[in-house]
Amino acid sequence: MISRLSELLRTTLSSGGQQEVPLREEIGILQKYVDIELIRFQNRLRVEMDIEPTVLDAAVPAMILQPLVENSIRHGIARRSAAGWIGVSAWREGEQLLIEVSDDGPGATEPIDQLLGKGVGLTNTRDRLRELHGTHQSFEIRSRESSDADDTGLTLRIHIPYREIQSSSGLGSGRSRGSRRRSSGIHLPTPSKAAAVSTEVDESKISRTDGALTVDESPEDRDH
Template identity: 45%
Template sequence: MTPDSVVPNDRPPDPAAGTVPSARSANALFWWLHAGGWGGVFLVNYFSALANGKPAEYWTVLLAVAIAGFLGTLGLRYLLRACGDRPPARVAWLMIVPAVLIAAAMGLTYKLVTDLEWCRQCLPFTRFGYFTYVIGQLYVVVGWASLYLVMTTWRKLRMQTEAALAATAMAHQAQLKMLRYQLNPHFLFNTLNAISTLVLDRDNATANRMVQGLSAFLRHSLDADPMQRVTLKQELDAIGLYLDIEKTRFAERLRVDVEVEPSCWPALLPSLLLQPLVENAIKYSVARRVEGGMIGVRAVREGDHLKLSVVDDGPGWPGLDLVGVPTDSASRGTRVGLANTRDRLRVLYGARQSFEVRNRGEGGFAVTMTLPFDIADASRQ
């Protein structure tokens, strides 16, 4: 007694995913439970009859009645499947007449078997006894139909819920990939322009080194799965590929300072989370000043959270108010990397993260992120 498979027309659920069983497995489960259920009804009725003084040969009557119920509810199953798209309350009303007919057929089977003198001692004393017997079987059939309806409705709701969750997950992944793969065209333009200048100046060794660095960074950027997390060490190694390119462009004008607590190295975070923040700092703090500037990356653990900061010693963000919220004039058309990073964290961690921007009192700009402190499973490292 189990619901049938409700499979969408376009894409059936994957049984390997451990969610809703496939049509074949659901059908096989139905037959096992259907046969087992009616077998259980037969055994319960038989032992109950023996306890109430019925003769041992009474099993012939009960077996015939159980077979009638088995076949009758099997037909009821197909009627229920045909009405599967209707509201459960309406289906219940439509099943009243078929349920009464099945119970009557079971009562008729009872009479026919006893009339064949297989068990003359099993005859009821009055016609009213036949009527009460049919009513008793009606309860069994109604119970079967009710259980079938409940389980089938539950299964439909479960499949609808899983379909909605799958759609949400796909939208979630698409959003993350969109945010993750938004490479800044200014970075590519400036890098290619710097390579062109080096070639024109016949500084082939430096140009070749810069091309190799750009190739390594782009390969890492495109190969990294935006749905997977990396350790802080892996993240900083990737940032190192990016900074090697920028150091070729800016030479001594770019100074990098990395401070990481030892306990933070294995912490997990989204891949290339820091790159747009470092790129943003170079764009606004280093590239626009003749003397260049310093880019700092900080990582500390605070209880169950990882606190990451990207700071610079540039002019800061004009128009940023005292609580770290940009005014309309300051936010319009600028700092896209900040917005993308903030959105990635919001999608991935929800309320468990925080993202703050502020102008530093000693000069410069700071971005501070707080996210759950997780480390990779040691068995998979």
């Protein structure tokens, strides 16, 4: 746990106060945070990520994903004894980048339009988006859509202008020319035990199987 916290702190500090970073770097930071929460909740937490590979170089506000997932864990997972699910997805529609964080928690206990004024993390997210993109962005909270009428939960959705930014790691850019194709996303496997496997995006381990990109894990990548 301590080593994971230290790694997350080092990664966060290495951003050097940048306002924007490539989405791939945000995903790496988020996975380090998720690994810590997996140790905390163990089998009570399942996190799935569905990220279109063509948007990995999209510019996003630094540290935009972690507060949203933390909010879902705090309000959707931590307050109940049953296992819970959180989904993170990102894709491009035209000239817009869309990011969603969903959970299957109890949902809103008050009018949804009042939620943004109460949570510090959500309020800060809204304010940062306004500062960076003015009126060319939106931040929405809605009840999660599901084919099962008994399913509950919330979805947080961000719309921001799509543009690419050079990764500080020097990784190549991906170009998106089409609409969203969920089947071609990067699916990051999430460990279900306390001995979590780090699944930070590493392009050298990405392979294509049946039209989908997956992250291969090797034994040396696992914690002992």
